[in-house]
Amino acid sequence: MVFTFIIFKKMEELSNSSWWWELSASNKHHLTLAVATISVMIFAISWRRWKSSSSSGAPSLPPGPRSLPIVGYLPFLGRDLHKQFRNMAHIYGPIFKFHLGSKLHVVINTPDLVKAVVREQDDIFSNRNPSIAALAISYGGRNVVFSDNNSAWRNLRKIFAQEVLSNKNLEACRFFRRDEVRKTIKNIYSKIGTTIDISEIAFSTEANVLTSMVWENTSDPNAKGRQFGAELKRISSNIVELLGQPNLSDIFPSVAWLDLQGILRKMKRQLHQLDEIFTTIIEDRIISNSKKRKDAGGHEGKKDLLQILLELMDQKDATSISITQIKALLLDIMVAGSETTTTLIEWAMAEIMQNDDIMKKVQQELEEIVGLDNIVEESHLPKLQYLDAIIKETFRLHPVVPLILPRSPSQDCIVGGYTIPKGCTVLLNVWSIHRDPRYWDNPLIFNPERFLTNKYDFKGGNLNFLPFGSGRRLCPGVPLAEKMQMYILASLLHSFDWSLPEGEEHDLSEKFGISLKKKEPLIVVPSQRLPNENLYM
């Protein structure tokens, strides 16, 4: 007990900037007691492991910083992990390890070592090792994002690629995207000369497109899906926020039952609210389907995603999915789809507005391809090469998911000559690779031109540039994200000129989390750019 107290005192001296010190005093007291009780146990297990690994002759674990007994490196973790990991790579090398409690974490910081994970041993590294909060929100890891590499996950990914975001389906949903982007432009037009929050505008456009695609293709104007937009936005933001918070329950599983920070409790509340919405929408649809069957002998017209998923549920073969899996897929689409695209759009607008030259060039391109007497249509998008380069440069400098999503090996393996044990958490520091002067000239300068001459895409083929990950866990939302980010940005930049409110300065500071957001919201003032006001209606 005295020993534990000394450690905690030492930790307090060493780090006052860590998130750890924001825990309340009573939480720390509970934890101190619990840690004291389990410390002897952990020490014994670690000793046994150390003895067996030192006698096995296997390559050693990667190098890493010294840690404190019991808590490991926990008290030294700061808020901006992406930056801290880059700095640690300078000291310990491109692959290093640290412990949080007894949990081993390995961080990889160079493309050649990333290759060993997402190419050479992709199958082995395709588990996720989800946190307690992630498991809680994903119906126990039954969604695509947090499931391990198993047959259920493969089936869901197939459904994502072949049904949810297939080319055919995306094409069929073109109308929804156009409708929502036009509504957004009209809405901004009504606020000309006043301040608006870019991320709010981008979020509602993206979330409305997603909800339209998923469940609004119904002839019933009273369908309940229409009522939940605002609530879904709030819940999605809360989920992303909670997923990004380090949780003591993950680090010290034996005290997880205490839920010291209340993260599990808060996440369960989000799940409860989300589940109520999903259940209402699904039940509503099942009733309306059976009415239609009775009245007209079948569901007619184009099917939206919910309809497609419900029909898959009725199938009796291997592609059949359960109602819980449908809800988990809806969760993936709503949460993974909306926050990410919104974050990218906000960063892109912030960078463009900071650089007059870039703003002029992109608006010039829009003038040439679209014309000032016209509005942006999806058919224009493939021709907007400079805007495409801006988006890629934004992803390079501000990767929306800076450490991608954690991978975990399903067996012991070797990376860079070091042993990576089964079940540990592997983080790929994409943020650091995207800013590494060994791979990028003047990496800190926002320079879209670099993407005009080099052929990079979002499929993770070039391991210097991985905003959507790579390998079999590559983001399946790429086709939709590509369309939406281009369409929204092109429309904002073509229809309006933009300025900061009087007296405001440009600011590009970051807030680290599971997604890397702008610390301060981008508040801007739009003014009319197109001469014909009918183009805003």
Ligand code: HEM
């Ligand atoms: C700016 C937009 C987006 C970015 C930057 C992004 C980024 C990512 C990243 C980095 C991963 C992890 C990849 C890996 O582990 O290698 C991921 C996974 C995923 N994303 Fe996205 N994403 C975006 C948009 C979307 C959209 C629009 C959807 C769906 C509508 C989506 C659905 C998913 C799903 C389901 C996964 C989990 C895949 C798996 O684990 O097998 N994402 N995304």
